[in-house]
Amino acid sequence: MVTAGPPRPSGAPSARPHPVRPPAGGRGSRAGRPPSAARRAVPYLLIAPTVLALLAVLGYPLVDLVTLSFQDMTRRELFAGTAPPWAGLQQYRAIAADPFFWEVVGRTALFTVACGVVTMTAAMLVALLMRRVSPWVRATMAGVLVAVWAMPVMVAASVFRWLVDADHGVVNWLLGRLPGADFAKHNWFENPWQGFTVIVAVVVWGALPFAAITLQAALTQVPPELEEAARVDGARPSQVFRHITFPVIKPAFVMVTTLTAIWNFGVFNQIWLMRTGQPEKDYYLLGVYSFIESFAVNRYSSGAAIAVVTVLLLLVGAVVYVRQLVRMGEAE
Structure with missing residues (x-):
């Protein structure tokens, strides 16, 4: 014969565990999840206009400057509007062999x-x-x-x-x-x-x-x-x-x-x-x-x-x- 235990006091918690409710949304917490590709792209999208503006304002002059340093531009090509001849590393060799250039660098x-x-x-x-x-x-x-x-x-x-x-x-x-x-x-x-x-x-x-x-x-x-x-x-x-x-x-x-x-x-x-x-x-x-x-x-x-x-x-x-x-x- 099975006897019943002592009555549970009023208001006492039940021995049966309550089910754990999932977080709102039903898909678990996002704390440990890596950010999505869209969220990772947001900083780059925000800075993109500035980068594009800098490339438009500074990019072309810088590329043109580097290109000109590998050419041999004179007043004849400048006034005639013709393309200057390609000189390769000639300008860099000339300034590297010039003692006055290194004097200016030191100064x-x-x-x-x-x-x-x-x-x-x-x-x-x-x-x-x-x-x-x-x-x-x-x-x-x-x-x-x-x-x-x-x-x-x-x-x-x-x-x-x-x-x-x-x-x-x-x-x-x-x-x-x-x-x-x-x-x-x-x-x-x-x-x-x-x-x-x-x-x-x-x-x-x-x-x-x-x-x-x-x-x-x-x-x-x-x-x-x-x-x-x-x-x-x-x-x-x-x-x-x-x-x-x-x-x-x-x-x-x-x-x-x-x-x-x-x-x-x-x-x-x-x-x-x-x-x-x-x-x-x-x-x-x-x-x-x-x-x-x-x-x-x-x-x-x-x-x-x-x-x-x-x-x-x-x-x-x-x-x-x-x-x-x-x-x-x-x-x-």
Whole structure:
């Protein structure tokens, strides 16, 4: 005889398990499923118009430039409208065997490093200063930096050319007031080292706002409590900056440095304007050299080959910049 067990209290859960309801839609969760082909194609479809526009605007000139570097274009073909003869690697062999070309490459590299070091040092000092001043002073400094950034290169070059003018320059007047200093009628561009000092000042003047504002924004991400704890432990200001502050802003610092190097490597306007459209050979950088070869000496294919080499060297900097962006994205 089977006896019934004790009665189950009212409201007690049943011993029979409840059936598990499937998620809405009846096909299981999508969390672990790979995205469909349509979803994977969405980013490429969104960026496609930009890529097509860049190819239309930049693709044809770049292809035409590379093609021209393998030809021998002269004024005869240019005026007659005939196709120039094919020269193969002749233009590249010619510039590779030219010592002056390598002199220009070395000068361009040195100019890029000098501008980058001065720009990043000044930008870091300005950013640290903006971090310590009161909010209204910081806003004023930011406004001044933006105004400088918005100034056209032609205006900046004209101002600096007036400042160092041999006859009426303010710089010569100020330096001439120093004891024993004679800067009357001093021509700053007679010596290429002095001339490039002025040109570096023009380039740094235009690049400083972007670098300073970017670094100041990066400094806002540094936790103040970490710096305060380091100071309490007896760390000097230089140690706090080296071990606490700089590691936080390092990704932004590297990114700005790379962009500045790319821009400085292709400098043309500042030199052309400061030398009033007639730069001496001592002031040739790769951009100026390519322009002179193409439109002053009328060696169009040689100028195109120099421009292609310049583009390839700039691509190295662009690759470094993209890698930094990728690393920053992975770190986040």
